[in-house]
Amino acid sequence: PDGHLLILDVFNRRINMEHCPSELALTCKRWHPVAVSGEDDVRSKSMVLECRRMPGIPEIRRVPIGSKAKLIRWQAAIIQGENGRVLLPESAIWLDEFRDHLLSLTGVNDPHDDIGDAFGVLCRVIDGVRGTDDNDEYPEMLVPVRQQF
Numbered sequence: 001p002d003g004h005l006l007i008l009d010v011f012n013r014r015i016n017m018e019h020c021p022s023e024l025a026l027t028c029k030r031w032h033p034v035a036v037s038g039e040d041d042v043r044s045k046s047m048v049l050e051c052r053r054m055p056g057i058p059e060i061r062r063v064p065i066g067s068k069a070k071l072i073r074w075q076a077a078i079i080q081g082e083n084g085r086v087l088l089p090e091s092a093i094w095l096d097e098f099r100d101h102l103l104s105l106t107g108v109n110d111p112h113d114d115i116g117d118a119f120g121v122l123c124r125v126i127d128g129v130r131g132t133d134d135n136d137e138y139p140e141m142l143v144p145v146r147q148q149f
Contacts, residue, residue: 005080005126006087010094012101012115017043021050021057028056037061037125039117063121071107074116076123086123 011027024036036051038044040062051057065073080086081102088095101115110116 003126004085004087005123007098008089009092010098010115012094012097017047018050020047021054024051025054025057028058033058035061035125037063037121039121040064061125063124069107070105070110070113070116070120073124074105074107074120077116077119080123080126 008031009027011023015023028036036058038047038060044060044062048060048062051060077086088098098115101112102119104110105113105116
């Protein structure tokens with residue numbers, strides 16, 4: 001509610017499309033999200049249909065990407081990070097990969113930009129949520145992303 005984004009886990013593996021709904025169902029079972037979002041591209045339509053058959057997966061909100069360039073689609077994530085509104089654990093097995101991936105993105109012919117795309121969608125979804133207190137306190141295990149980079 002204060003506009004901060006807390007990232008508890010990152011799943012970044014290349015899997016066949018037919019396995020995505022079951023992997024998402026396992027993730028939802030673990031974290032019990034109230035929302036699931038993804039890019040609105042051709043592949044996501046079939047993913048949404050398959051996920052509707054899986055119990056425990058909230059309806060997937062598809063975020064339009066249009067023909068916008070990657071850097072434009074990542075803009076909300078860049079702004080959220082610059083403003084220290086993204087909270088990450090101080091240590092996690094995925095943290096280095098997450099950080100390295102985001103820091104290596106250029107928006108031009110990046111060979112693997114899945115984390116950037118997912119992070120961009122996530123931040124676009126929460127972009128309208130704003131905090132009201134600049135003196136926010138964080139749980140001890142979490143720090144603003146600005147301090148992480």
